[in-house]
Amino acid sequence: MTSAARQSQHTPELRAVARHLGRRRFLTVTGAAAALAFAVNLPAGGTASAAELDAAQIADDPFTLGVASGDPQPGSVLLWTRLAPAPFQPDSGLPAARVTVQWEVALDEKFRRIARRGAATAHPEFHHTVHVAVDGLDEGRVYYYRFRVGRWVSPVGRTRTAPGLGSKVSALTFGVVSCQRYDQAYFTAYRHLAEDDVDLVFHLGDYLYEYPVSSVGGARAYPAGTLPDLLNRETVTLEDYRLRYALYKSDADLAAAHAAHPFIVTWDDHETENNYADDIPENSVPPEEFLIRRAAAYRAYWENMPLRRPQLPEGPDLQLYRRLHWGRLAQFDVLDTRQYRSNQAYGDGWQLPGPESEDPARTLTGDVQEQWLIDGWHRSRALWNVVPQQVTFSRRHNTTTPPSPVSMDSWDGYPASRERVLAGAEAAGIENLMVLTGDVHVGYGFDIKRDFADPGSPTVGTEIVATSIASGGNGSEKPANWATYMAANPHMKFYNGQRGYATVALGRESARADFKTLAYATTPGAPVTTAASFVTEAGAPGLKPV
Missing domain, CATH: 2.60.40.380 (Purple acid phosphatase-like, N-terminal)
Structure with a gap:
């Protein structure tokens, strides 16, 4: 869908009403409030006094x-x-x-x-x-x-439990996972992660996918009729999303990982709908209709994730960004780059950057979350400041001949937003910035440059991109564009297209990242191998091969 087509869903009259009345009032005016009533607060009054089952x-x-x-x-x-x-x-x-x-x-x-x-x-x-x-x-x-x-x-x-806020913790190891499309591969990587010696796991989005799942489980190729037909439809209603979580959580490997380690979760797009941006859907439906779908998706997400009471949704809104600490060793600023973003420029996809994508007013995080992140850095006493989030932060060119297209759905499509964040980290004196990313179904390791247009610009952090658990099928060690990407992006230190996950071990002197991969995933039982390992030193950011 083109950018113009997506924006045309919002007539000037509707946009004016929405701005004037606010989202919740807008929904009331359009008659959607009754449909959203299920999504606010805990059961109370008559609902809570319903019979109790023996x-x-x-x-x-x-x-x-x-x-x-x-x-x-x-x-x-x-x-x-x-x-x-x-x-x-x-x-x-x-x-x-x-x-x-x-x-x-x-x-x-x-x-x-x-x-x-x-x-x-x-x-x-x-x-x-x-x-x-x-x-x-x-x-x-x-x-x-x-x-x-x-x-x-x-x-x-x-x-x-986490250590006390003032504790001088010497070490922490965590797993990084994302993108687990059930019908494209098995969750074998989770079985290995369950057995891995990590303290906690970050899930960076696409916990489920909204697309229909056939009775044979797609690439899993179960006997015909193994899964019920009611899963073979796109998730739109609350019932749809709840059933899809049931399917995913019925997987024994995923259940083993959850039982073995505490998870810190955030979402991306597929928990609701592919590449949505705030209240703008991928498909041509009115915004009030999409927000009803979003309310159902957010409600089911909270129900099925180990989230605390502050994350309880209110209608189509859920504040998922939050801050956690691991003593004085690490501060985790968990972001939501989907709910508050500006619409993707130039109709989404890979496009040449231009005035629309480079508009300083565009935001990936929303103004409030952006300021919350930067303010948190100013108050941080942690050695490592880690930002678990969804889409690729570092610049990616897909051709060695300039000008090169960039992804409009990633931070490349919101360069002013990225610049404000990097300037905020610099102003706060953040020396050990680490960004954790999912979304792209491949593993990347990046040096974060203060100015990506200048190869000689200082390295100000590292980005660890975890490949998918299952999305994309088996993948390959070196995808077809591997050589082009490595040549076009000198700050890219690693690129692998197989399934798996990453682990990061934080210490007082350095952090080590291990990219763990499977040779195959469309049949169960693959062993796990470490494709590459890197170290970044405290006070001297940049990935160095081990």
């Missing part, structure tokens, strides 16, 4: 989708599960009734030494998901957790 009546295992934890804080962690005896039914095999879920946190895997226990309510309005913020734990410690409903006990999960 757990003894649950005849089948309700923990089919596993357990998860996330957003570790000093002395606190968020625990998640979802009750689904029949995960591929719209009601998950449960009536519209509340269910009391017991939870336990222990110091040991056999639960001989209980640290905390309690009960939570799984509300039908939230598809019987459970989010438990467990406080009062020791800082910087490993814990084990589980849930219980009637006679059913969940798998055991392993998690950890």
Whole structure:
């Protein structure tokens, strides 16, 4: 769709009303408020007083989708599960009734030494998901957790709390993953990540894809009829998104990774719709209609991710950007580059940059999030300032002959936004900037240049781009454009097109990045290998091969 066509969805009259009344009032005026009523606040009043189901009546295992934890804080962690005896039914095999879920946190895997226990309510309005913020734990410690409903006990999960804010932590290792299209490959990489020695995992988006999934699971080539037909449609409604999460979370390898490590998550586009920008959809539908879809997608995302109460959505809005710390070693500024961005310039895709893309008013993060990021850097006391986000930050040219097209969906399509961020890091005195990226289904390692137009410009940080878990099928070690990309982008230090993930080990003196890949992914069981390793030294940014 061209930029003009996408913008034509918004007549001057609609844009004027939206600006004058604000998004939520605009939705009310257009009659969409009733459709969004499901998406605000916890159940209250009559809904919360609905009947409670006797757990003894649950005849089948309700923990089919596993357990998860996330957003570790000093002395606190968020625990998640979802009750689904029949995960591929719209009601998950449960009536519209509340269910009391017991939870336990222990110091040991056999639960001989209980640290905390309690009960939570799984509300039908939230598809019987459970989010438990467990406080009062020791800082910087490993814990084990589980849930219980009637006679059913969940798998055991392993998690950890963050160290205290002033702690002089010496080391942290984390995994970096993204892009797991179920019907294009197996999630074998997650099985290896589950067994890897990491403290936590960053998921950088495209946790699911909105496209239909056939009964044979696409490239997984299951026997015909293995998956129900109700998955063979694009996700648009709340029911659609909930069923798609059930499909993804039913994967044993993904469940193993969630049970093994706490996740810190952010989304990209496919959790809602490909390449949407704020309230502008990929397809030609009115903005108010798209925002109803976005509300459903955001609601299902919160329900199915280990997110805390501040991330609870309100209608089509969810503040996903947030800040976490790992003692004095690292500050994590988790970004959302999808919900607040300006529309992609020149109709999206790879285009020559020009006045439209270089307009200083354009933003990838939105003004509020951009200022939040820079203000956080000014207050940071961390050695490493890490920015987990979605789309490629460093410049990418796809030809060695100038002028070269660049991706309008990445930071290249918003160069003024990137310049403000880099200037903000410079003004804040950030010496050890590390950007984590997903989206592109390949692994990259970049030196971040202060001025990408000048090869001699200072290197001011590093960017680690994790390849996809499954999206794109098997991929290849050296894609067809490998030589062109490496020649056209001298700050690109690594490029690999296979499936896998990355790990990063932060220390007081340096950080090490390992790019881990699989030779194949469309059949299960591939071993994992380390394709390349790099080190960047504290105070001297730049990737050096190990």
